[in-house]
Amino acid sequence: MYVSDCISVNDCGHLTVGGADTVKLAKSFGTPLYVFDENEIRKNIRAFIRSMNEFYNGNGMVVYASKAFCCKEMCRICMQENIGIDVVSGGELYTALSVGFPAEKIVFHGNNKTREELVAAVENGVGRIIVDNLTELETLNEIAASQGKTAGIMFRIKPGIDAHTHDFIKTGQIDSKFGFALETGEAMEAVKAALGMPNVKLRGLHCHIGSQIFDIDPFELAAKVMLELYKDIKEQTGVELPELNLGGGFGIKYLESENPKPYGEYMKNVSAVVKSFSHELGIKTPFVLIEPGRSIVGAAGLTLYTVGNVKNIPDIRTYVSIDGGMGDNPRYALYKADYEIVCANKANEERTETVTVAGKCCESGDLIQENTKLQPVNAGDILAVLSTGAYNYSMASNYNRIARPAVVMVRDGEARVVVKRETYEQITANDV
Numbered sequence: 240m241y242v243s244d245c246i247s248v249n250d251c252g253h254l255t256v257g258g259a260d261t262v263k264l265a266k267s268f269g270t271p272l273y274v275f276d277e278n279e280i281r282k283n284i285r286a287f288i289r290s291m292n293e294f295y296n297g298n299g300m301v302v303y304a305s306k307a308f309c310c311k312e313m314c315r316i317c318m319q320e321n322i323g324i325d326v327v328s329g330g331e332l333y334t335a336l337s338v339g340f341p342a343e344k345i346v347f348h349g350n351n352k353t354r355e356e357l358v359a360a361v362e363n364g365v366g367r368i369i370v371d372n373l374t375e376l377e378t379l380n381e382i383a384a385s386q387g388k389t390a391g392i393m394f395r396i397k398p399g400i401d402a403h404t405h406d407f408i409k410t411g412q413i414d415s416k417f418g419f420a421l422e423t424g425e426a427m428e429a430v431k432a433a434l435g436m437p438n439v440k441l442r443g444l445h446c447h448i449g450s451q452i453f454d455i456d457p458f459e460l461a462a463k464v465m466l467e468l469y470k471d472i473k474e475q476t477g478v479e480l481p482e483l484n485l486g487g488g489f490g491i492k493y494l495e496s497e498n499p500k501p502y503g504e505y506m507k508n509v510s511a512v513v514k515s516f517s518h519e520l521g522i523k524t525p526f527v528l529i530e531p532g533r534s535i536v537g538a539a540g541l542t543l544y545t546v547g548n549v550k551n552i553p554d555i556r557t558y559v560s561i562d563g564g565m566g567d568n569p570r571y572a573l574y575k576a577d578y579e580i581v582c583a584n585k586a587n588e589e590r591t592e593t594v595t596v597a598g599k600c601c602e603s604g605d606l607i608q609e610n611t612k613l614q615p616v617n618a619g620d621i622l623a624v625l626s627t628g629a630y631n632y633s634m635a636s637n638y639n640r641i642a643r644p645a646v647v648m649v650r651d652g653e654a655r656v657v658v659k660r661e662t663y664e665q666i667t668a669n670d671v
């Protein structure tokens with residue numbers, strides 16, 4: 240009935256997530272509230288592991304892109320499921336290490352890592368640092384030398400793929416701030432430089448062509464482009480790179496009308512290309528890494544809000560104002576992201592109204608959705624915005640000094656807080 244798998248409607252007509260009544264959750268923990276179904280997260284992780292085993296004979300690693308949703312408990316879940324973690328900052332690295340995440344399975348990304356971040360990565364033995372540019376390569380070699388270590392690295396490559404998604408999240412093309420260009424010879428130059436450096440070990444190359452991608456073709460094409468580069472590297476240097484990191488970006492269903500390809504199909508098709516094409520080119524089939532973020536947590540989460548007032552402007556529109564907004568979910572304000580919204584305490588009723596759901600920030604653009612279908616609602620009703628598990632909590636801010644919501648995880652109907660609600664004391668803690 241509603242877009243994500245882990246939600247349902249109970250006998251009281253209330254929306255449930257992971258077997259827990261969302262209206263009760265709102266009452267017990269307050270709103271706004273992020274809620275995750277832990278079993279759904281684990282199910283998604285295991286589906287990727289299964290296809291890695293099936294299609295690559297286990298010759299690969301699933302790496303969760305933690306920028307989608309990062310907190311200690313999420314890192315623990317990844318650790319328990321025995322997958323890797325991708326971090327993009329010292330803060331995410333710190334979070335993963337703080338729960339004892341094995342550093343060898345950490346992948347460190349970023350187009351402008353600071354010296355401190357690189358030092359921390361080398362010191363802690365991060366398995367793969369994804370080097371973005373030559374300046375970083377030189378700095379890293381020097382840091383590793385000063386610590387008497389060899390840093391495992393991969394290079395971020397722009398394969399020149401135009402994935403059909405929103406411009407803001409399209410990163411594989413030449414005009415991108417991320418990585419080395421192929422066409423200009425920059426990538427080959429970097430590979431040769433790294434091979435001549437004593438304190439870095441080039442494990443392979445990485446590409447990530449964008450996010451929320453529904454088609455499989457751009458992924459297949461990216462894999463081919465990367466493998467051709469592996470062949471050129473072998474010819475020009477004699478070195479066969481052992482690993483290939485194909486990034487993340489698998490699309491999820493935000494609306495009923497959307498139809499992303501199942502991940503198994505993606506894994507099947509891309510693995511077939513990787514195996515046959517490397518054979519054709521005369522290179523070894525590499526160890527493959529994939530970095531799903533959104534597809535692991537996106538549909539496993541939702542956000543609960545309380546309606547404060549309903550403002551009907553005749554012949555214009557109806558605003559439904561909620562107790563959160565762009566502070567906890569900036570994605571509509573940023574790029575008009577789609578969401579399905581349900582009145583949690585009237586989930587068995589028809590969505591007959593067309594409304595705009597507005598946040599409480601002092602910005603006219605602070606909207607969660609425009610012209611969306613909703614049950615008739617009044618002040619005090621609970622709204623659930625679905626599929627907010629990815630890039631919501633992780634993008635939250637304290638704009639207007641609004642406290643960030645708590646995060647609750649539900650498992651088999653039992654709920655527990657995994658991130659506490661922020662307090663005003665915490666918001667002012669660093670003020671002097």
Ligand SMILES: *Cc1c(COP(=O)(O)O)cnc(C)c1O
Pocket residue numbers: 304306307325348447449450451486487488489530531532533534629
């Ligand atoms: C953001 C990102 C991912 C994850 O993307 P999703 O769309 O969330 O799957 C993976 N790898 C890199 C390098 C990224 O920047």
